[in-house]
Amino acid sequence: MPASRRILASWQRSEGYGVSPESIDPVWTGEVIADSLFFTCGREVLTALHATLADEPVSLMLTDPDGLVLNRISSDPSLLQALDRVHLAPGFAFSEREAGTTGLGLALADRSPSLVRAEEHYNASLAGYTCAAVPVLDPLTGRLEGSVNITTWSRQSHGLLLALAQSAAGNTAALMLARAGGRTPRPQPAGAVFRIHGLRLAPTAETLREMSSAWGDAVERTAGALAAGRPVAVVGERGSGRATVLAQALRRARPGVRILAADTPDPTQVEAWLSLWMPELAKPETAVIVQNVDALPAWAAHEMQAGILRAAGSAGAALWATTAGLLPDVPPPLAALVATVVDLPPLRERTADVMPIARHAAREARLREVAFTRAAEHALTSHAWPGNAAELVRVVRAAASRTDTVDVQHLPPDVLSPARSRLTRLEALERDEIIRSLARPGTTVGRAAAEIGISRATMYRRMARLGISVPTGPGG
Incomplete structure (x- = not known):
């Protein structure tokens, strides 16, 4: 998605959140908890980067996934004082909900590298800065850990700012993996869209009868909700069988339905991915399982919500379901449409x-x-x-x-x-x-x-x- 469209979507979300366009209303969360592997590795990377930029008017920061600023490194007293005045400091929350469109807020919302210049900030008090931020994902689980943010004055050259932030974020993830005991990193999301013929990766009918009561209960609850036309979110850890529960439940609730599975891809591929399966929502005998919606960029969640509502208006009801880690991680536009939540325990x-x-x-x-x-x-x-x-x-x-x-x-x-x-x-x-x-x-x-x-x-x-x-x- 072009950067200009992402920024426009962020402005619209900021307005919907009720963010002031004139001044920053500080949200102080208190003492920063700084004992995570992400913080330890990120601080080490930023400290090394700062040593090469000591004479530059830049501020290097880490944030948590909610936009809380965890630390800040800079050798420029005037920049630090100015950032204090707008509360871009450790202990303050700076997500889209609190500060509107910023580099770090957009990077966290869309899970994509983001550069926000001067007047592109939603809040006028931030127009004097340019911010580049890149999300950092846990290399083992894919979970969003936070972001690396680099801020400088708007009058400064910012051609390399985003590249520096991307390098720091990549080095942080690599250091996290190196200190994870040699475990294999999670494969990058491919974002495949495929049709489920029978029960893909699912136990066969005779095996299903041998499955645990927890599995059987999850399938039963899901089937009941889908039969009643209620959208379902099956939540639990990745790889636990959430999509398989949905496929088995759909086969039980709607035996003749055509099932498509769409797994959320890397944020850079989301626009093309949406165009592959969104038109299928309007087909009454097609069900769509959207996997891992907690990894969707914010703009995509809004487009998906609009597509579901359009399909419901034309077809009477859009047959869809989704998977995520936890319901609070589901983007709000989609969480508002989910009628039933089914928790699937991990395999252990x-x-x-x-x-x-x-x-x-x-x-x-x-x-x-x-x-x-x-x-x-x-x-x-x-x-x-x-x-x-x-x-x-x-x-x-x-x-x-x-x-x-x-x-x-x-x-x-x-x-x-x-x-x-x-x-x-x-x-x-x-x-x-x-x-x-x-x-x-x-x-x-x-x-x-x-x-x-x-x-x-x-x-x-x-x-x-x-x-x-x-x-x-x-x-x-």
Whole structure:
């Protein structure tokens, strides 16, 4: 979406929020909580950047996802004093709701890099500044952590301002990932739009009967609401099966309906993504599942709301549903349309669902039944699955593609040891080597210790320190 249209949409939202166009009404939140990984890494990055810009009239800031200013670094006393006068300072909230259109407010609302110059600010008291801001997402979860904001005088050259902010935000996310114990970053959202034929990635009918009561209750509640024509939001962690609940519920409530799934893409692709599926809302026998609407830019949420209302006027009702992490994270224009909220617990709280999903995933990978040893079942059901059912499906498909009987040696090392807060690179290498040795059929702890070159007692101590507990023997 062109920057000018984004700024216009932000001005319209600012007016709707009742923001003063003349003066900043400060919103003081009190003491800043500065113990997050995002804050620690962001401060380190901005401190290093400031060392190269010490003679420049710029202010470097971090904000939380709600626009609260967490810190501010500048060597220019006059700029700091001026920013104090407009309350762009630590402890003050500066989102669109509080300050109208600003660089940081727009970056957080649209989840996109944003540059707001002089008169583009909604509030006239900010016309003397140019602000560039870039959102920072947690590289593991995709959750919005906050923003990096660089502010300078409007009379200064700002050609490189946004590039500097993007570099700082990228370095912050990279540092967060480096300190996350070597875990794999979340894939970037692709924003696919696809038709669901049957139950995509869902357990088959016979497997569904084996699922947990939590799953069955979620499907039942969702189906009841959809049958009554009420839009539903299924909330919970990513990968937990929220879209699958909606697909199964739609099949139950509206057996002949055509189901489209539209997963929110990177903010730069949202405009084209909307054009792919929004016209489908007006078709009475088509249902649309919009996934991860909590990642939508604010302008897109307003366009989606308008499209839903138009479709409802022409078709009598637009059949749609959505998924999100939490209802408060759903953009207000869409939250206002949601009639029913269904909470789906994460997979670690639905242990009974692990093996039904695993067996289905293995069957999809090999197109026939695949066996699991008791040791493999124990490892799968004992794992915390931070990536939920989506992670389980990836792991099992990879294992089933190599064997007719899945055993522990076919599973990745991190599945075979309980999750810890953070492992150093050396600890991760040590853990993987121990697990590889223990996973070989017929290997005892003593044999694995001898192979690695340590004593049996040392092996047990290291297993305890690294949280490794691997059942021995192919049958568990």
